[in-house]
Amino acid sequence: MSLVKQLWLIILGLLVLAFGGSLFIGVTSSHDYIEREIRLKNADNANALALTMTQMPKDDVTLELLVSAQFDTGHYRLIELRTPSGELIERRQAEAGIDGVPGWFVDVIDFDVPPGQAGIQDGWRQFATLTLEGQHGFAYRSLWHGTLALAGWFLLAGLISLALAWWLVRGIRRPLQAVISQAQDIAQRRFTTADEPRTRELREVVQAMNRLSTVVGEQLGKEGQRLDALRRRLQHDGVTGALGRTTFLERLGVHLQSQDYRAGGILALIRVAHLAELNERLGYAETDRRLAGLVRTLERLAEDHADGLVGRLNGSDFALLLPGVDDIDDIRHDLHRHLAVWTQDASIPLSLPGALALYGPEDRQSDVLSALDGALADAEAQGQQRLNIVAEKHDRLFTGHAAWRDALQAAMQEGVQLARFPVLDDRGRLLHMESPSRLYLDGQWRNAGIFMPWITRLGLEAELDLSVVEASLKHIVEHGDPVGINLSAASIRDARFVLELQARLQAHPEAATELWLEVPEALAVRELTSLRSFCRELRPLGCRIGLEHVGANVTRIADLHDLGLDYLKFEEGLTTDIENSHEQRGILRGMATLCHSVGMLAIAEGVADPAQVPTLFELGLDGVTGPGVRSATPGDASGQ
Template identity: 50%
Template sequence: MSLIKQLWLAIITVLLLAFGGSLLVAMTSSRAYLEQEIRIKNADNAYALALAMTQLPKDEVTLELLVSAQFDTGHYQEIKLTEFSGDVVIRRNASETAPLVPRWFSSLVAFDVPPGEAVVQDGWRQYGTVTLRSQHDYAYLSLWQGTLRLAGWFTAAGLISLFIAYAIVRRIRVPLRIVVRQANDISQRRFTISPLPRTRELREVSDAMNQLSASVRQMLERESEQIDRLRRQLLHDSVTGAMTRDAFLDRLSFQLAQEDGTSYGSMALVRVTDLASINERHGYPYTNLLLQDLSQRLQAIADAHGSAYVGRLNGSDFSLLLCGDVDQDWALERLDDNLRTLTAQHAPLLHLPAAFTHYEFGDQRADLLSNLDGALSLAESGDGHGIEICSDTSRESLYQSRVEWRGALLNAMDSGIMLGQYPVINNNREVLHFEAPVRLNLNHQWRQASAFLPWISRLRLQDTLDLKVLDEALKIIRRHQQPLGINLSHESATNPNLVLAMQQRLSNYVDAATRLWIEVPESIARTDIQAFRYLCRALRPFGCRVGIEHVGAAFRQLGDLQDLGLSYIKLDATLTRNVSQKPEQQTILRGMATLCHSLAILAIAEGVEDEQDIDILFELGLDGATGPAVTAESGM
């Protein structure tokens, strides 16, 4: 039995004992009072009647008239006159009447009142004895009515007491529920911190669990920072902080192969000309500060965009990768302002020519870099300060205007979407879920996401598309009983209205919701953690799993995310590619997997291209893998 039920039983028992005892005492006191009054009435009336008889002649008619007059006006049960010899001279008894109170009540409180007796004199001798017994019906009625009134008042007082007790119990239950919820969270390895209740006992328990959660959070922060430090040492340039060439090119290859919202974007290439001359004239410290300044300016542009990366391809070449929809005018303006400002600070030695291009799903990395390098040579051959934009005439737009694109996209979504299926497997080669990128039928052909997602973003149709994807995924799950993973855009994940719409749809597919995996971009964990917290709490009751994709730099925030009920993370391809040949990378992945397991979070490797890497990743403790090698191994 729960503590609350025991408390209610104790309250009800105390109230019943208190009010029941009070009612019993009041009823007993009233009964004793009424008995005393009846006894006095019997005695007084018998004495008065005997005195009247003493003064009258002792003929039977006169005495009977007196007795009858007294009997008819006094509500008596019996009046009798008995001679001194014992013979009854006169007797009047009341006839049977309907009871005024329930029989069980009169039996329960039956009055025990002796009759009143008085001696009748005839001169100096005793004539006889008058015996008088009063009627009890009205006494029972009075006691019954008083008892009902008391019971009514006690019932009202009891209800008021129960209401007050309910308010008190409810006030106690709130902190108790918080403590229970926190205990459940800790049992599921979500180390939450709760406000301290006012109740001393609960306060002590909650304070102890808060201290445990705070200690675990501090431990997680230390471990995640240490792992992130190792990751940066391995994947980032020690001088500038930008990604190393290999890490950046791996990221670029992964972006070009991704069939989701990051499979398109823009890329810039910046060159520090005459770096050797600058280094020779001013020395290494000056040159390193210059390169750090350039890297930080590029990183500021990347941070402002959200999903972006900065890499150092060689000593003098830096690259900026902007993923997803990019406002080209904004990007070029920010880039040009920063480069011109930096050039002016180090004039006249420093020149920073740049090239800018757009990439899409399916582009070849070598061709993309070659085009950028050619455009950079053109910019370098000029005044050395401009940005050369690569022109690609090979790409043809499906539609020529915003109006045509909007109409085509809305018609395609209304006509029905299609979801691809790419497996994510565990160490037993069983499918954890299928990644399901969206495809639309545009211009009589099913198009991959990179063909239309830029226009979805520009026309602000992300919410509409994401709801269509959710509806289709739930239908497929119900039909085939297989888990599916869908992507949620940053804009949709931070839109409370769309989250409410998702809740309504999930409530209609309760059975399918438990097989749904929802992925959000890493940028939301870094820039909109409160919105992400709201999303996780809103979807948690439906049993669907929420995770983060492309996790790299955001891993250091795992301590801030551990209390959200996060189900899984997908580690960035720059950490998992060619891991069988990189022992340092294996150390980082093992630490990441261990830290995730301590929080009951699945660690999944994405972008796995080599089948040898699959076994290594599982040996390191990762829970799942996805990528071209997994798709090929699964025969899908």
């Protein structure tokens, strides 16, 4: 089909859509208005007539004469009098008078108007109930004539629009054909001037590009699904879908050692008591189904807190990790509510004792788990769904919302300190400096794991992120090093923050090109529209935009090609044991290939062992960062 024919079909389709939509809206609005007016008219007439009857004698002759007189006016389809017990006193009914309107239109419109009802009093007692329904054939006629008039006007407007469209299509046909010819020449690396082209050539170009896009998209999608299936097989429990014990404990260790908000949060252990007895009573298949349902319940709670994780530590023990959360009483309440559906099952309820504990940046993993094990044992001995809270060992810097707000705002006004962790490429060159924020609180610089939960609770994310941006731009101007900073999801959603960020980057255009902005992976999964808008606004300013802690949603990499992202940072769990795991290396190699296919850099986070650095670059990654990268480069894997 020629381009002109396609344009004509689009124009005709739009005209038909506009006509049909406008006609539908117009008829629907009129229908609703008229129906409402008829309903009110029925009610008003019923009340007026009932009032008249109330004031008149209640003998049969008088009532019959009054009803007949009203009915003979021809304005009513039904007038009916019934006693309070439902016995008929008087009734007049006529056929619906609908003339001059097609039957199909009446069937489509079909005014659904209830009759008006009113009570007739005889002194202090109710004498009867009056039911009255007016003739509304005039409503059908009015709406039918209005529809014809509206259709006539739209037909006239459509003819005028088609005439204008013909004139426009004729005017743009020649330049479109020239563009087609020029595009074909550029594809063949021949930069020639365009002659008058043929429409068939545009169709061939469009078809070829569509085929290319489809094939590439399908390949990327299949590769992402394959990698995700492999990752889940390696890292997740096959029965419930939760993270396996080794993977979960590795993630917990990474959180405790991190320099951002993940360093603090809540860890909960849930035990399925008497699991062996459940297997005997329910059978292994039904027990596995219930355990999988329990994990899905915990995952819903984890999803409410974006970066939450659920793991299976052994056959009966499950763990829930909520980084950046410190309201343990609120989490306990939510957890109790989520688990209630399993403990209140009328058939065979699950006994689900649990324990919760706050963890912090200076905690050791063994100490946290040991305290939870003890609290879990006490909970199991105390009741079916007892949730114990481990006594808090951390000294809070401040007490109460007001004290935290004052301290945080004062610290941000004094300035933000930026830590420095290098991100190196395969030649040991600096890509940028990872710069998590520090705030001076209670006499010393504190990392984000301590204050970020309160930043989030008090809604100060945008204020903190702007302070970090100012500090990073200042550092770039003074030292010239590229800097990578983290932005919170709340700031990305804040239109005012985006405008203020644009203003600061526009004020330092050279420094903006050395700024690397990192946003959470969860934003690309749950709020892709906000992320797309953010990238669209900031890309022209020259800064780099990427996702951090990528891992659980590798299948979404192929969907990010239209965002304009520059890089992805893969979470630490993907680099664990790559020297000994062929499948783990396959996952990383595939993810790096996916990134390169859509024009993004692939960077590994949290590389702790310098010996891993050469292997990571052999797998196709473009950069590495972490404790093992500070002194080690591909040429010097031993470190210092």
